[in-house]
Each structure stands twice: as C-alpha cells, then as structure tokens.
Amino acid sequence: MSSEDAHHPAPVSPVERRVAALEALLTERGLVPEGFIEETIRRYESEIGPMNGAKVVARAWTDPGYKQRLLADATAAIAEFGFGGAEGDHMVVVENTPAVHNVIVCTLCSCYPWPTLGLPPAWYKDPPYRARMVREPRALLAEMGCQLPDGTEIRVWDSSAEVRYLVLPQRPPGTERLTEAELAALVTRDSMIGVAIL
Amino acid sequence: MVRLDGSHPLPDVEAHGGGRRREPTYSVRFDAAELWSDAQHGACVHVDLWESYLEPA
Numbered sequence: 001m002s003s004e005d006a007h008h009p010a011p012v013s014p015v016e017r018r019v020a021a022l023e024a025l026l027t028e029r030g031l032v033p034e035g036f037i038e039e040t041i042r043r044y045e046s047e048i049g050p051m052n053g054a055k056v057v058a059r060a061w062t063d064p065g066y067k068q069r070l071l072a073d074a075t076a077a078i079a080e081f082g083f084g085g086a087e088g089d090h091m092v093v094v095e096n097t098p099a100v101h102n103v104i105v106c107t108l109c110s111c112y113p114w115p116t117l118g119l120p121p122a123w124y125k126d127p128p129y130r131a132r133m134v135r136e137p138r139a140l141l142a143e144m145g146c147q148l149p150d151g152t153e154i155r156v157w158d159s160s161a162e163v164r165y166l167v168l169p170q171r172p173p174g175t176e177r178l179t180e181a182e183l184a185a186l187v188t189r190d191s192m193i194g195v196a197i198l
Numbered sequence: 199m200v201r202l203d204g205s206h207p208l209p210d211v212e213a214h215g216g217g218r219r220r221e222p223t224y225s226v227r228f229d230a231a232e233l234w235s236d237a238q239h240g241a242c243v244h245v246d247l248w249e250s251y252l253e254p255a
Binding site for chain 1: 243
C-alpha cells in the first residue's frame with residue numbers, strides 16, 4: 001500500500017456492515033456479553049497458538065508412553081497439557097513415518113484444531129487449498145515446498161465432520177541430544193498441518 | 199471405513215430447525231484412483247461423514 005492509500009482506508013464492505021449489525025443486535029439483546037467476541041479473538045490470536053501443538057509433538061517424540069496415549073486417544077492425551085475445548089473436543093493425531101505422510105484439510109470450510117494450533121492461516125481457508133489438497137496433494141505439497149519421495153504414501157484427512165486432526169511430524173535427524181523444550185521450538189505450525197516436513 | 203467417531207448432531211437437520219438428531223460419524227478412506235480419473239499415485243483421501251450420507255456397499 002502506498003502512503004497515498006493510507007489516507008484513504010478501504011470503505012467498509014457490505015459483509016462487514018452485516019457482521020457489525022449482527023454483533024450489535026446480539027449484544028443489545030443480551031445473547032453475547034459485552035466484549036466477549038473481542039476477548040475470544042484476542043485469546044486465540046495472542047495466547048493460544050501452534051506452540052501448544054508443538055509441546056504435544058515434542059513430548060510424543062521424547063516419551064514413548066505419551067506417544068502411545070496420544071495415538072490411542074488424542075483428546076485425552078492433549079488434555080494432559082490442559083489444552084481442549086471448542087474445535088478440540090474430538091481430536092485424532094495421525095503419525096508421519098518414512099513411508100506415510102499425512103496432511104489435513106477441511107473441504108467444507110475451515111475446520112481446524114484451535115486449542116493446539118490457534119486460528120487457521122488464510123491459505124488454509126482458501127478454496128484453492130481446499131480443492132487441490134484432495135485432488136492433487138503431491139503437486140500442491142511440492143508447490144508449498146514440501147517435496148516428498150515418490151514412494152511416500154500421502155494420506156489426506158478431510159475434517160468434514162466433528163473430528164479435528166493434528167499431524168505428528170517425524171522427528172528431525174540429529175536432534176537426539178535436544179531437550180523436550182528445545183524440540184518444541186523446532187516444531188512448526190505447517191508441519192502439524194502436514195504441509196511441511198522438519 | 200477406518201474409524202467410528204461416536205454420534206454427533208446432524209448439522210443439516212439442526213440448521214433447519216429440526217433439532218439435534220444425532221447420528222454416528224465415520225472416517226471413510228477412498229483411494230485417490232476411486233475418486234479421480236487422473237489421480238496422482240500413492241494417495242488416499244479420508245472423508246468424515248454422518249451415517250445418512252453413506253449407502254451400504
């Protein structure tokens with residue numbers, strides 16, 4: 001944006017006006033407490049994010065018993081950290097191996113595991129990602145910088161009902177001496193969606 | 199079918215004021231070649247579906 005444009009902010013779009021009117025009505029009628037929406041957005045933008053998922057992944061890498069619990073009942077294992085609630089009530093963790101790469105998508109809208117990954121990135125919500133990840137996952141992953149060996153099986157998980165998925169990435173080589181906290185710092189959001197390898 | 203995920207309200211009914219009709223949901227695996235004529239090799243798609251979306255096969 002040029003400095004010239006900064007003096008002329010974009011006009012409010014019809015959808016923004018409609019949302020503002022709905023929010024005003026909900027507040028006026030006492031259906032949503034004052035400030036509730038702003039507070040929810042603030043929490044998910046600044047307090048709850050992929051670092052939660054990274055802690056889960058790092059523990060699974062370092063504690064075989066935890067990994068077993070995580071793959072058997074992800075909702076309960078993630079709750080051991082105190083993470084849970086909306087968009088995380090029914091979790092399934094899918095494990096990457098040298099033979100299998102997992103990736104998550106929501107073809108219907110933008111379903112995403114909020115308590116472990118925060119709010120979804122814009123591209124995750126865009127129709128091209130949602131359409132192409134089921135149609136041509138190998139090509140799309142390569143475009144996103146995730147080159148997989150030809151023999152790797154790709155498993156796409158479409159969270160089109162109530163389950164929310166988290167990918168357990170492969171532990172990077174050469175990290176044997178790192179602590180759980182140091183490992184957590186290596187885990188990226190994209191690796192837990194399955195569009196990157198570490 | 200790779201997983202049964204318990205019963206959940208069917209949004210298609212609930213969204214039209216029909217109340218909370220619960221149905222089992224399943225994760226169903228499709229080989230990419232079953233879905234697309236020009237499918238890329240070595241890929242599969244798992245779709246999570248309410249029971250009434252499915253037909254016995």
